[in-house]
Amino acid sequence: MPDFSPTELAVPGFVALVLIEMIWAWKKRPNAYEPKDTLTSLAFGLGSTVAGLISGGAFLALFLYLWQFRLFEVPWTWWAFALCFVLDDLAYYWIHRFGHRVRWFWASHVNHHSSQHYNLSTALRQTWTGFLTLGFAFKLPLVLLGFHPGMIAICAGFNLIYQFWIHTEAIRRMPRWFEAVMNTPSHHRVHHATNPRYLDRNYAGVFIVWDKMFGSFEAEVDDEKIRYGIVKQLGSFNLLWAVFHEWIGIAQDMWRAPWGSKLGYLLREPGWTHDGSRETSDMIRAQWLERQGKTQKPVATENPIAGGTEPA
């Protein structure tokens, strides 16, 4: 197994591109960056590398153990890498979709969304608590098919590197053919938006075709200003609060909830409550559509993960 980490090698490039985008912001869009927000996002990135070092080894060991039971012998060839990259991206799509539709997963992934800015430093705003979710389980089919865990790790690294450059407002649109197939700054701005029309859309990592295939694609509308972040903005730059707030929220909600509803606060979509006192993204979108006087099929009807829009 090669000892090769593409993300580690990419770090100087990340720093250089953040620097270039900052200069662009200074010239054209001073509010695209904010020092405290930047510091928080980058501290998230640094902390996530430490968390990754601690938990990554354990996951690799688990994958190597399970790889013994593989169905096929997949060689270390270029075509195997290409296939692994595509399948890993498909697994990423579903991990990411669960990350938004199941509060247990969201508690970890919310870290990436809690900035009200959308710039290259936001890309580095990575979770510290991913190991507390079951995201790794989505990669198990690849291991059991016979892809070596090292190959999967390398593909996942390149996937993460690809996703870095799309976190920018400096690029409006890529060529049409590229927008049709690949995830782009435009598609991913939609994903980070809290505008009701954009909530829980565009989960893609590298290939936007998964969203088109599974009914979660939404195109960016040019004349609507995007606001970024989360539905209830943090209002704080406290790093530890930013890291753990949703986990604390889940614990508090489960503690206070009646017995029959406790698990709902872990397994249902973010915003779900047993008494309807908060709003899910589906509810926010439905109310917005009502105000617009439009009718549209809510995303939950296309979503087999957490379909209900009404509180149980």
Place this chain on the structure above:
Amino acid sequence: MQSLPPPLLQFLGSLVAILALAALAWWLKLGPEPRLADREAALRAADEAVSGFDAVDCAIDRDGHGALLRDRGGRILLLRPHGSHFAGRILTPAASIRLADDVLVIDTAEKRYGTARLRLENASAWMQAIESIG
């Protein structure tokens, strides 16, 4: 430095780069504090904070550093700057308010969101409205 293990060296290098980038953002004066220029801006920011918040009453801080808005249902929304954007909260019965000179000090009772200090035209009426929440 040669005796440091590579992961620690990498961590320290990244930390230096992070601090340098944040310092550069500060030095370039990126992220100016937001201002609410008029009622339109306050209504827009309110809708961004709470989708569909339909304000019937609005008071903007004299310097534009925040606002209080009330909707038809009597909900009161506080907007205060957070970095170069606004962050809003619907005030609950746990919120407290006091008048210090001509500044309204509003505590949302949410520790990390903290307090907001607003200079409003009709401060005593808003104070009364907030005190009667619940």
